[in-house]
Structures are given as C-alpha cells and as structure tokens.
Amino acid sequence: MELVSTIRHDGDGGVLDDLDTVRGTNRWLQRQPGLSDVATATGGLVVDEELRAAIVGVRRAVRALFARVVGPAPPSPADAHRLMPADEALARLNAAAAREPVAPQLHWPDGGAPAIRLLSAETDPRARLVAALARDAVDFLSGPERERLRACHAPRCVRYFIRSHGRQEWCKPSCGNRARVARHYERTRAADPS
Template sequence: MTRHLALELAITRHYQDGQAVDRLADVAGLTNWLAEQADLLSGAERADVPSGRLGEATRRDIVELRQALRSLLARAVQPAPPSHLDAAHLLPAEDAVGVVNAAAARVPVTPCLDWPHDGEPTAAQRAGGAAAADLLVAELARAAIDLLTGPLRDRLYACASPACVRYFVREHGRQRWCHAACGNRVRVARHYQRHRASTAKPLPPG
C-alpha cells in the first residue's frame, strides 16, 4: 500500500474494533506516531522526535492541520463521497487551504545551488533556522500540498467500508477498500445479513 506522510497524518484518526481512535490525543501519542514515520520525515525533524521538545501547542497545531487536510481530502475524492468521519464537520475549503498554507509558511525555504566538483549542478531547497516545532509543522503541511497537487491526487479514495474512515491511494481503478481486511469485513457482514433474511420465519397470518 502506498505510504505518504500526509496520508499517514490523515489516518491518525480511525476506528478500531468499532471504537474511534485518535493517535494524536496527547503529546505522547504524537511522539510515538512521529517515531513510526521516521523514514518519511526529513533529517532535522526526525532528529528532534526523541528529544521531547514537542509540546501541547505543537500537538494542537498538528491536529488543526489534520482537520484541514481531511477536509481537503474529502474535496479531492469528489464526486465520490468523503469518509463518513468527516461528512458532518468539514471545514470550508477556503479555511482548510488557509490552515495548510499558514502552516507551510512557518519556515521560509530558499533555493540553493549544489555543484560538487565531480558532478552535475542541482537545485535544492533549504529551510531557514527555525524551532523544531515549526520545522515539523511546516514539513507536514508541505507534505499535504505535495499530496494534493501531485499525481497521487487522482488516485485518492475514501475507504468504502462503513467501519473504516481512512483515505488511501488506489493501486488500481476498481479498488474500494484501503485494505483487504476492510473488504472481507463488508463481505462477511453482507453474507450474515443475507443468511438472516433467508432463515427468518414468516409471521403467522392474522
């Protein structure tokens, strides 16, 4: 399954065994989640994860960014329906875009030329000096922009399982579930409903 930092952020809210789960409900949860995303984070942000320098204000900023991202994912999957977790409380698109852009702008980025003596010149982007929290929030926001403006956007989909609230990148055009387990649960539930309907005894007349 395709992994992307922005999608990993979006699915920190999900259902497990029928219960709503928020992996960013506290700073400890945020720290644990960031440690799991070490391969997707840039070096500076990855180095700051275990240092304990991320506090409650950073957690709130990232939760706000997540809400904006999920609102924009709901827009991206149209005309397909959004995740039912978001359907009742989506941010207006303009507000969601504003949250993402403001988060991305917390750290200025400048283009830099890199030209090693034995190689070709390349262009890179470097963030200016900033606090660890700002670097992290800005990287997550830029990941959201990359996802929503890049080639993966046309493959975004909300899982069709009623018991799932995840967005995912489809591997093929007919894929409806984020994971095979979601499809299996739906098929088992349908089979159970059909079995109940076929074995239900009719009421006696009168």
C-alpha cells in the same frame, strides 16, 4: 498519508486517534523517519500541547481537503460530520506551510544525480515540523496521485488510501473481507422471512 492515517478504526467499531495526547503525538513523530530529520536538524524537539494542536490542525485541514478530492463519493466516516469548510482548510494548510521560509537549493554530488533540497532560515524545530507536514500535503494535493485518492467504505474503516488499480474499493484486503461479509449478511437477512 501518514498524518491522515493517525485516525483509524480500533477493530470494534470505534475510532482511535494517534495524536490524541502529547505522548501519542511524540510516539507518532518518532516513527516518522523523514520528520525526525526535519525536527532534529536545528536541535531538539519538545512535543507539548501547542505543537500537538498545530499538528492536529494540519491534519484536520488535510482530511477536509481529502474529502473534497473524493467527492462526490462520501468522505471518511471518521470525521464526515465535522469537516471544516474547504476554504478554511485551504487557508489553514497554506498558513502552516508558510511558517517556514525556505529556498530551493541544488545539490549535485560528483557522480550522482542532481537533487533539490530546501534551505531554511527557520531555527524553531516546531515551526519546521508543522511546515514540513503542510508542504507534504500541498505536494500531494497538487500532484498526480490526488486523482487516485479514495475513502475506504468498508464497515468500521475510516482510512483514505491511494488506489493501486482501477477496481480497488478498499484500503486493504481485511477491509474487503469485512465489506463482503457485511453484504452477505444483509442478503441473507433480507432473504430470511422470519
């Protein structure tokens, strides 16, 4: 969800892309605690245009698959006009996940609960990062939360969100307020004969 949410509204009807530049991508990565562990486990990570493009490619695939999940409801208006076909999105996501060969390992500390860890033979932190993003998306799209995924259709909103209760229509309260104000405006305008 964090990767998909790098496309957001700017509050004035436009769309912002946190991954629009190498610098923006680097800032976003630094704010992701789990990803910084992946990237630094094998050494430093240098964000360049190639890595930025790979991350944006995974995001495009995930947003296309999110649009498929929320269908037949409309997808996010941010990229509804330029979504890649679902088969291409699946191929891109699976290829990105396969960039890092991993083996599950059982970790079981004394007095603790057993947990699974992925052991990687990959030394390139860039490949590890892109693969980790893709694996997270695969886990989400194949898991139970997928059924609660929705696109927010408040005016100017472009987010996807996980519905927390059955009647939730918007990603956050401010979007609900904007939607109610817009509906009120439309009703008032329709009722005014002048």
